Amino acid sequence: MNATATTADPLVLYGQTFHSRLLLGTSRYPSPAVLEAAVKRSRPAMLTASLRRQGSQPAETGASFWELLRRLDVPVLPNTAGCLSIQEAVTTAQMAREVFDTPWIKLELIGDDYTLQPDTLNLVEAASILIKDGFQVLPYCTEDLVLCQRLVDVGCQAVMPWAAPIGTGRGPVNPYALQTLRERLQVPMIVDAGLGRPSHACQVMEWGFDGVLLNTAVALSQDPVAMAGAFADATHAGRAAWHAGAMAEQHSAQPSTPVLGTPFWHHDSQ
Numbered sequence: 001m002n003a004t005a006t007t008a009d010p011l012v013l014y015g016q017t018f019h020s021r022l023l024l025g026t027s028r029y030p031s032p033a034v035l036e037a038a039v040k041r042s043r044p045a046m047l048t049a050s051l052r053r054q055g056s057q058p059a060e061t062g063a064s065f066w067e068l069l070r071r072l073d074v075p076v077l078p079n080t081a082g083c084l085s086i087q088e089a090v091t092t093a094q095m096a097r098e099v100f101d102t103p104w105i106k107l108e109l110i111g112d113d114y115t116l117q118p119d120t121l122n123l124v125e126a127a128s129i130l131i132k133d134g135f136q137v138l139p140y141c142t143e144d145l146v147l148c149q150r151l152v153d154v155g156c157q158a159v160m161p162w163a164a165p166i167g168t169g170r171g172p173v174n175p176y177a178l179q180t181l182r183e184r185l186q187v188p189m190i191v192d193a194g195l196g197r198p199s200h201a202c203q204v205m206e207w208g209f210d211g212v213l214l215n216t217a218v219a220l221s222q223d224p225v226a227m228a229g230a231f232a233d234a235t236h237a238g239r240a241a242w243h244a245g246a247m248a249e250q251h252s253a254q255p256s257t258p259v260l261g262t263p264f265w266h267h268d269s270q
């Protein structure tokens with residue numbers, strides 16, 4: 001099965017409806033052909049693209065990447081990957097808007113080069129500037145509840161907390177904070193970065209998150225096309241499980257097969 005969100009349960013961001021709850025990055029694939037096949041298999045809602053990364057490619061590679069994006073016909077979510085200051089992020093977003101002809105921006109403002117941790121002190125101001133400038137901002141942030149609330153306060157209609165640092169594949173390293181965030185905020189939330197396995201995606205979707213964004217786990221897998229499909233299915237399954245409502249955990253064993261009467265005498269009771 002190639003899972004997609006059903007039309008009855010679409011992902012809605014900034015009033016726009018998406019057919020899937022999986023967002024996919026476009027970096028680090030073995031080849032453009034593999035990327036293309038992975039996208040066709042998983043049918044993501046959006047594809048992220050870095051203006052800086054593409055801009056640094058040789059002209060021919062860059063041009064064929066644009067051609068590939070056009071052919072895939074999946075909405076593009078430009079990102080401000082690698083930006084370290086508010087001004088840099090704002091300028092990069094404005095350039096991306098021109099190049100990709102879209103108001104969408106994944107706001108990535110890095111505060112620590114080693115962990116690629118978002119700059120939690122400057123992110124809100126950067127988001128506020130971009131929102132006022134007409135962007136539909138999806139901020140990459142930590143799972144900090146107050147930070148996410150402030151991002152919503154300045155007009156972000158969705159936020160994207162990390163599961164773990166980008167490229168680590170560790171899965172949700174702070175389940176308690178992520179689940180608390182989900183309970184406290186009502187806006188759409190997409191878990192972005194650090195997911196390594198389809199079960200990680202399924203897990204956060206079971207907690208009620210609205211979508212997942214990932215790149216490395218697919219691109220660096222042994223078979224990126226099959227892994228992209230597995231992530232799409234896992235995302236769909238997690239969402240379905242969240243809707244279904246999981247049973248409450250029990251402290252002790254409870255027989256799942258009730259016994260009505262005993263057809264045999266126990267030896268010691270004769």
Ligand SMILES: CC(=O)[C@@H](O)[C@H](O)COP(=O)(O)O
Pocket residue numbers: 024025026027048079081106140165166167168169192193194195213214215216217
């Ligand atoms: C592609 C992109 O936007 C990444 O910055 C994103 O955060 C994905 O992270 P992973 O590569 O860890 O999935």
